[in-house]
């Protein structure tokens with residue numbers, strides 16, 4: 113890749129090239145830093161990549177934001193008569209892109225907008241007059257453009273882009289990945305021939321945008337893996353053709369690396385207009401650079417069970433909120449309630465938010481946390497409206513300060529343990545290193561179906577195929593501990609959050625099966641359709657051991673429900689709890 117192309121004083125342009133049959137890339141380029149957000153701070157410029165497929169039907173994928181509206185539309189108009197454009201596919205929508213869309217729709221009044229349901233709702237609220245022109249799609253929906261170009265859509269929501277949508281074209285085997293597999297760098301090279309030279313930019317882009325949402329990125333990777341893509345066409349940077357498998361592997365590794373950090377921080381926020389979200393991103397960057405795993409929770413998306421899980425598991429928590437009508441949004445009030453109700457007030461906390469004139473939400477969160485005896489890891493951050501680059505640097509520094517304070521607190525606590533306590537704790541930690549497959553065991557008592565979440569299960573015999581499972585009395589033991597009792601072992605799939613329906617803290621109602629697709633096994637117990645595989649089992653022996661029953665059961669039959677994907681695994685910090 114030519115370094116001579118990094119010329120900051122070149123003016124913005126739109127680069128055009130064919131990247132597949134009937135498929136053009138239109139790269140709106142800037143050689144300078146595009147915006148003040150942290151993700152652009154390496155100052156290598158960036159490209160906003162749009163794609164045009166012209167088969168029997170014509171589709172434009174991802175028009176750029178308003179920084180490029182004029183030059184982009186001029187280039188586009190040279191490629192086709194805009195009144196013949198059939199569809200515009202949107203990987204996500206934001207205020208920036210809406211500006212380009214407005215002009216585009218006035219020039220192409222016949223066009224249909226295709227996007228995820230979340231994006232459709234946002235667009236319909238902002239532009240009620242477009243209602244009839246917006247078509248929401250879900251995973252597994254397809255669009256036939258003719259000449260072999262069958263588009264498949266994949267819904268990939270993340271805290272940062274709740275409306276994320278990727279698109280796969282079966283004719284060219286190009287996967288349009290929007291915010292995945294991008295990099296902020298501007299060059300003449302369209303492809304990634306010299307991909308090793310891109311490593312630093314790719315990693316920085318991942319750390320800024322995806323590291324705080326590693327869990328959701330892994331789920332997205334699972335969904336994308338089922339397509340036999342030959343190229344990734346991202347929203348920014350070069351098209352990925354030569355390093356596709358390496359880059360995919362890197363994403364997996366980087367996600368794993370995040371999750372395996374010793375200390376983790378829950379970053380809970382909401383943001384109606386995007387300002388608080390930008391602050392969150394900068395704080396996350398400061399934490400990540402200092403070796404902390406950040407779990408971002410966009411409270412507008414997450415349910416109570418998810419927030420409870422993250423709050424309980426984290427070592428520190430940071431809450432960010434805008435002030436709207438003198439209050440924090442309801443979702444933040446709910447999250448704050450969960451934090452205050454959770455046991456450990458020894459965790460380090462932090463507060464931030466964007467406001468207009470009074471900022472009550474920030475004061476409220478700060479005072480509630482202080483009243484509950486939480487210590488603060490940085491001075492509360494209050495920002496009027498949009499942050500400046502200086503403010504974002506302060507947020508990044510605050511994230512770094514929080515990380516240092518968290519490490520100190522942890523060290524202090526550890527060193528206070530007397531030797532014997534430390535030994536007990538070490539033993540618990542050691543036991544906790546035993547891991548098991550995450551499963552839901554289903555049983556039934558007449559018409560009353562029950563399910564329990566467990567990872568205390570393993571294969572016990574080859575012949576006959578048999579399993580061993582440990583359960584407590586309160587885990588419906590009476591329905592599955594006698595010889596002849598039947599149950600189904602549903603083996604869960606990594607990245608698919610089925611466990612939340614069965615966790616102890618689930619707020620999803622009494623009946624976990626109400627919202628889950630199921631079918632009935634031959635032995636009368638329920639199979640979860642979203643499981644990776646299931647086994648129908650009959651109990652042969654049981655042993656009462658300590659606080660559990662050890663059950664040996666023979667596998668009567670079973671099936672793999674999905675060929676792709678991995679078994680979900682339960683990692684634990686201590687052997688004294690699940």
Ligand SMILES: Cc1cc2nc3c(=O)[nH]c(=O)nc-3n(C[C@H](O)[C@H](O)[C@H](O)COP(=O)(O)O)c2cc1C
Pocket residue numbers: 382383384385386387388389433434435436437438439466467468469470471472496497498
């Ligand atoms: C409908 C509405 C109500 C608002 N009410 C308040 C308020 O009561 N107090 C205040 O300080 N700012 C108020 N603001 C300003 C927002 O807090 C400010 O725009 C902030 O940047 C929004 O953050 P966000 O982009 O993360 O949603 C209000 C803004 C809107 C649009």
